[in-house]
Amino acid sequence: MLITCPYCGPRDVIEFTYQGDGNRERPQPASQDLDAWNAYVYDRLNPAGDHNEIWQHSGGCRAHLRVVRNTLTHEISSVAFTRGDHKVAARHKAEGKL
Amino acid sequence: MVERQSPLEPAPLELELRTGSHGDFEHGIEVILSETRPGSILQLAAWPGREKELIAGIRTVTGLALPDGAGAGSTDGARSAFGFAPGKFTVVDEAEGLASAFANVVTPAIGTVTDLSHGRTAIRIAGPKAEWVLAKFFAIDFALPAFPVGAGRSTMHHDVFAQIQRTGADQFDIYVFRSFARSFWKALCHAGEEVGYEVQ
Ligand SMILES: [Zn+2]
Numbered sequence: 001m002l003i004t005c006p007y008c009g010p011r012d013v014i015e016f017t018y019q020g021d022g023n024r025e026r027p028q029p030a031s032q033d034l035d036a037w038n039a040y041v042y043d044r045l046n047p048a049g050d051h052n053e054i055w056q057h058s059g060g061c062r063a064h065l066r067v068v069r070n071t072l073t074h075e076i077s078s079v080a081f082t083r084g085d086h087k088v089a090a091r092h093k094a095e096g097k098l
Numbered sequence: 099m100v101e102r103q104s105p106l107e108p109a110p111l112e113l114e115l116r117t118g119s120h121g122d123f124e125h126g127i128e129v130i131l132s133e134t135r136p137g138s139i140l141q142l143a144a145w146p147g148r149e150k151e152l153i154a155g156i157r158t159v160t161g162l163a164l165p166d167g168a169g170a171g172s173t174d175g176a177r178s179a180f181g182f183a184p185g186k187f188t189v190v191d192e193a194e195g196l197a198s199a200f201a202n203v204v205t206p207a208i209g210t211v212t213d214l215s216h217g218r219t220a221i222r223i224a225g226p227k228a229e230w231v232l233a234k235f236f237a238i239d240f241a242l243p244a245f246p247v248g249a250g251r252s253t254m255h256h257d258v259f260a261q262i263q264r265t266g267a268d269q270f271d272i273y274v275f276r277s278f279a280r281s282f283w284k285a286l287c288h289a290g291e292e293v294g295y296e297v298q
Contacts, residue, residue, distance in 0.1 A: 006168075011238070060252045
C-alpha cells in the first residue's frame with residue numbers, strides 16, 4: 001500500500017503510523033458529557049468502503065495527514081495535511097462549539 | 099565547541115570502518131564511502147506563514163538560494179540546505195558556529211533554530227553505483243529527474259531515520275542519528291561489497 005504524502009510524494013505504508021479514526025470529535029477537556037466521551041472513545045463507524053483516517057508520516061516528514069482509505073480495497077482517494085484543520089477549529093470556536 | 103569524536107571511530111578491528119578498498123573491488127571501485135564531518139548541522143523550522151522569511155534568512159546566512167517546492171535544496175560544497183518537511187529545513191556548514199550566525203536572523207517570531215551538530219552523523223556515498231546501493235535501503239526514487247541535485251528527502255531504513263541530500267549527480271549525503279551511525283555505516287558497507295567500495 002502506498003500513501004502519497006502531500007510533501008514527500010508516494011511512500012510505502014511502512015513509513016506511516018496510523019493515528020486512528022478521523023471521524024472522532026474530541027470533547028473539550030473539561031467536558032463532563034459522558035455520552036460524548038463514550039462516543040469519542042468507543043463509537044466507530046467501521047464502514048465497508050471509504051473511511052476517514054489520521055496517519056502520521058513518521059518515517060518521513062513527520063506531518064500528520066487526513067487520509068481517506070477504502071477499507072475493502074485499500075485504495076487511498078485523498079491525502080491532506082491536518083495542519084489546515086486549525087481553520088476548522090477556529091470556525092468551531094466562532095460558532096461557539098468549542 | 100566541544101571536540102567531537104566520530105561514532106565511526108575508533109576502528110582498530112572492524113574491516114568496514116578502515117580506509118581502503120573492500121568487497122569485490124577487483125573489477126573496479128563503484129562506490130566511495132566517507133564521513134563528511136560537518137562542523138554545523140542545524141534544523142530550522144518556520145511558524146506557519148513565516149516560511150518565506152526563513153528561506154530568506156537561509157540565503158542571508160549561507161548564500162544558498164532554495165528553489166520552491168517540497169524537498170528543494172541547494173549546495174555549494176561547503177554549505178548545504180534542503181527542506182525535509184513542511185516549513186522545516188536542514189542547514190549544514192563545514193565550519194562550526196552556524197547556529198550563532200542564525201541567532202539574529204531567524205528570530206523567535208519567524209521560527210526556531212535547533213543545533214543538531216552533535217546528534218547527527220553525515221555519511222557520503224558517491225560513485226556510479228551510489229543510486230544502486232541506496233535503492234537497496236530506501237523505497238524512494240533515486241533517479242536524477244525524480245531526485246535532482248540539491249534536493250533532500252526524509253525517509254528511513256528499517257527504523258533508522260535518514261535525511262538524504264543529493265549533492266552531485268552520483269553523490270548523496272545521508273544524515274542519520276549519531277547512535278545509529280555505526281551500524282548504518284556497516285550496513286552500507288555490506289550493501290557495497292558486491293560493487294566494490296572504498297572507504298575514504
Ligand atoms: Zn511526508
